[in-house]
Amino acid sequence: MVKRKTKFMCQECGYESPKWMGKCPGCGAWNKMVEEVEVTGTARRGAFAHSQGGTIASKPTPITSIEMVSEPRIHTDLAELNRVLGGGVVKGSLVLIGGDPGIGKSTLLLQVSSQLAGKGHQVLYISGEESLRQTKLRAERLGISSENLLVYAETNLEEINRTIEQSNPSFVIIDSIQTVFHPDVTSAPGSVSQVRECTAELMRIGKTKGIAIFIVGHVTKEGAIAGPRLLEHMVDTVLYFEGERHHTYRILRAVKNRFGSTNEMGIFEMKEFGLEEVENPSEIFLEERSRGASGSTVVASMEGTRPVLVEIQALISPTSFGNPRRMATGIDHNRVPLLMAVLEKRVGLLLANQDAYVKVAGGVKLDEPAIDLAVAVSIASSFRDQPTRPTDCIIGEVGLTGEVRRVSRIEQRVQEAAKLGFERVILPANNLGGWKGPKGVELIGVSSVSEALRAALGG
Incomplete structure (x- = not known):
């Protein structure tokens, strides 16, 4: 009888050790080392196994002799999703979507499945967390009904692979990757080994058959996608679905995209019958802005290719302790003390x-x-x-010597401010040359923080 080899693997980072340890040397997490049986060769085929008729070359090929075949992207009915994906869904791509529980990941993918099925594409929706009846109830609430949308409740990867072979879909939805297991891997579903091997097998299926696969990933309490970091490296695109469950607005953000920009952002609103895209998010971010309140400014920020106007609020109050507090939400917390030091040194504001x-x-x-x-x-x-x-809309980068430095895409930022009725834009003086601003908008160029404060506050 052959003795099975075991190893201990960290469920947070995937660190492997021949013996158990209380603290993982890789990520420093405590009590995360779990004993697992080493994966056999049959389960190690992964995404790099050669398949007959597949797209993987059997021998090295000169790059000059590779023929390019330009395939059009497949568009959904959600323009926000198309832009975040880089212009639409790419055939053979593997897309990972993560987000907090109840944020709307399954709702978004079920809506996208219905839209693609309505355009004549065969879509296979594989649910590992809900039964067929539960998925049907969700579909009825969203008003979804299509013969091209196939629903399948299964967690065994071999059965999933067999079903994909039989139905030959154009799109596959896996909800979620933490519930899928490979029979040759002895560890529990959701473990590092299972997530790694199942994702590798799904990537092989998608690349060799030209099937676009969307997989849902759970997130940890810190907000990162659960499982090994290798999971995000393996897929083509990583999307995060963010927002508060008690608010109706959701933000879909791309943090990795091999087919487009990684700074794109899509805004959706959760309604009774599903998600609806928000065409002008700047109006939403500014609709509750208080007029005449100190500490409030508006900035035109670029999110990928889209300019978005957002409000930045600040509250300065005398400290009650020896060390003053510096807190920031929505921006890097290290940026606040840096800018306060510039204001104190270059402008003379006593903020210590x-x-x-x-x-x-x-x-x-x-x-x-x-x-x-x-x-x-x-x-x-x-x-x-x-x-x-x-x-007033204020734009500019601040240096440590108090200078205001130029920024990119200034024309798009000013156009967005003009569209929402802003009358003045305070911007770097070096951005003024070579173009004209829109009618009704006064452009004020500043070279230092002191000039900006005189223009914005009158002193």
Whole structure:
């Protein structure tokens, strides 16, 4: 009798060890090492096994002799999803969608399945968490009914592979990857080994047959997709579905995309009969803005190819402790003390004994440097208790010497501000050359933070 080899694997990062350890040396997590039987060769075929008639070359080929076949992308009825995917669904792609429980991942994919089925494509929706009747109830609530939409409740990967061979669909939905298991892998479904092997097999199926596969991934309490980090490296596109369950708006954000930009963002609104796309998110982010309140500014930020106007709020108050607090929501928390140091050193604002709270309204996360000037003006406005004009939009990057540096795509940002009725745009002086702003909008070029504060606050 052959003795089975076992190993201990961290369920957080995939670190392998021949013996059990309380703390994982790879990620530092405690009590995450689980004993698993080593995977046999039959389950190791993965995505790199050669398949007859597949698209994987059997020998090295000069890049100059490879023929390019341009296949049009397949568009859904949701323009927001098409833009986040880079222009539509690519045949043979593997897309991973993660998000908190109850955020609407299954609803989004069921709607997309219905739209693709309505265009004549065969769609196979595989549910590992719901029965056929439960999926039917969800479909009736969303008003979904199509002969081309096949629903299949199964978690065995071999049975799933056999069903794909028989039905030959154009699209496959896996909900979710943590419930699918490979029979040759002895560990429990959702473990590192199971997620890795099942994803590799699905990638092989999608690449060799030209099937676009969407898989749903659970997330941890920190917000990252559960399972090994290798999972995000294997797939072509990683999408995060964000939002609060108690609010109606949802944000679909691309963090990895081999077929498009990784900074795209789509806005949806959850309604009784499903998700509806929001065509102009800037109006939503600004609709509850308080007029005449200090510490509030509006910035035009680029999310991929789309300019979005968002409100940045700041609250400055005297500290009650020895060390003042610096808190930020929606932007990098290290950016707040940096900008406050610039204001104190270059402008003369005494902020060393002040608590600072900065927030991006609407739940949006901004990470580009063009929001620096708006954050600095918000902090100065709250510190002086002097409101900015409600029709001002502020754009610019701030350097450590107090200079305001140029930003990219300034024309698109100003056009978006003009479309929503803003009358003045405070922007870097180096961005003024070579173009004309829209009618009715005054462009004010500034070279330093001090000039920006004089233009925005009058002093």
